[in-house]
Amino acid sequence: MTQxxxxxxxxxxxRAPALAVLQYHLVGYRRTxxxxxxxxxxxxxxxxxxxxxxxxxxxxxxxxxxxxxxWIVGGLLASTALQVAIAESTxxxxxxxxxxKIYFAQYAAPLRVTDIMAGQLAFVLFRVLTxxxxxxxxxxxxxxxxxxxxxxxxxxxxxLGLAVAAPTFAYAATASSDSWxxxxxxxxxxxxxxxxxxxxxxxxxxxxxxxxxxxxPLWHAVDLSRAATLGAAPIWSVTGHLLxxxxxxxxxxxxxxxxxxxxxxx
Numbered sequence: 001m002t003q004x005x006x007x008x009x010x011x012x013x014x015r016a017p018a019l020a021v022l023q024y025h026l027v028g029y030r031r032t033x034x035x036x037x038x039x040x041x042x043x044x045x046x047x048x049x050x051x052x053x054x055x056x057x058x059x060x061x062x063x064x065x066x067x068x069x070x071w072i073v074g075g076l077l078a079s080t081a082l083q084v085a086i087a088e089s090t091x092x093x094x095x096x097x098x099x100x101k102i103y104f105a106q107y108a109a110p111l112r113v114t115d116i117m118a119g120q121l122a123f124v125l126f127r128v129l130t131x132x133x134x135x136x137x138x139x140x141x142x143x144x145x146x147x148x149x150x151x152x153x154x155x156x157x158x159x160l161g162l163a164v165a166a167p168t169f170a171y172a173a174t175a176s177s178d179s180w181x182x183x184x185x186x187x188x189x190x191x192x193x194x195x196x197x198x199x200x201x202x203x204x205x206x207x208x209x210x211x212x213x214x215x216x217p218l219w220h221a222v223d224l225s226r227a228a229t230l231g232a233a234p235i236w237s238v239t240g241h242l243l244x245x246x247x248x249x250x251x252x253x254x255x256x257x258x259x260x261x262x263x264x265x266x
Contacts, residue, residue: 017111021119024106026126036127044080044131045138048073051199052144063201066146066230073144074153074226075198077135081157082218084131085165086189088124090181093172096120097263107264116264117256121165128161129154139229147231156228160221163245166252173259197222217248 052069063071096102106116132154139145168184175181195209196202196218202210213219220241227234234241 017115018118022122025123074229075222078221078225085161089165089168124165132157150229152228153225156224163217163248170255170259
């Protein structure tokens with residue numbers, strides 16, 4: 001009878017228990033959102049002004065027939081989405097397993113592993129979309145958007161966020177120390193930001209480094225975001241970009257689900 005009651009108590013998919021997990025994160029964020037303004041909004045804006053306006057003043061010919069400010073916006077929007085998604089999928093996940101044990105409490109609620117993951121990643125998407133929307137608004141005020149199609153950069157940012165947040169979730173769930181999280185930023189996030197087409201065309205890189213850039217999810221999002229903000233066709237096919245990012249998201253979800261289940265299910 002006890003086992004039967006436990007099975008009945010565990011929420012089913014029709015009750016959308018992941019929304020309760022999302023609500024938990026939103027309630028906490030309501031008290032801490034001011035601390036994230038600098039990293040997710042102010043710093044990207046200053047980067048636009050510093051690189052787009054400052055450095056762009058020395059690039060008379062622009063890039064691909066447009067000003068450097070207009071050209072760089074799409075890349076910076078995508079890199080902002082990447083950094084926010086990874087930041088929300090590293091220490092928060094590691095802390096919930098190692099320090100605060102929130103995930104263990106949620107699983108005892110009871111919630112399923114899928115519910116905990118879905119709620120956490122939904123909050124990551126919320127953070128990515130709000131940061132990207134604020135960034136898009138500021139660049140629009142600066143007159144750096146050439147096309148109304150720029151709004152399509154928001155779903156691209158969301159897909160990129162999921163594509164990097166899911167595998168990062170898996171990485172954080174298996175990390176034995178928080179030092180491994182700092183290494184992720186040092187050896188993955190920073191190189192991607194510098195060499196995946198955010199600040200200069202990847203075609204200017206040597207062939208070997210160019211193909212490494214093509215393998216990163218960030219480059220695919222940069223190409224799509226830049227095409228949207230400029231109102232031009234992307235370098236590669238839209239379908240190919242979307243499928244590649246979706247593959248990262250799906251593979252990351254499977255890895256994260258497996259890693260979290262190993263930690264929670266005894």
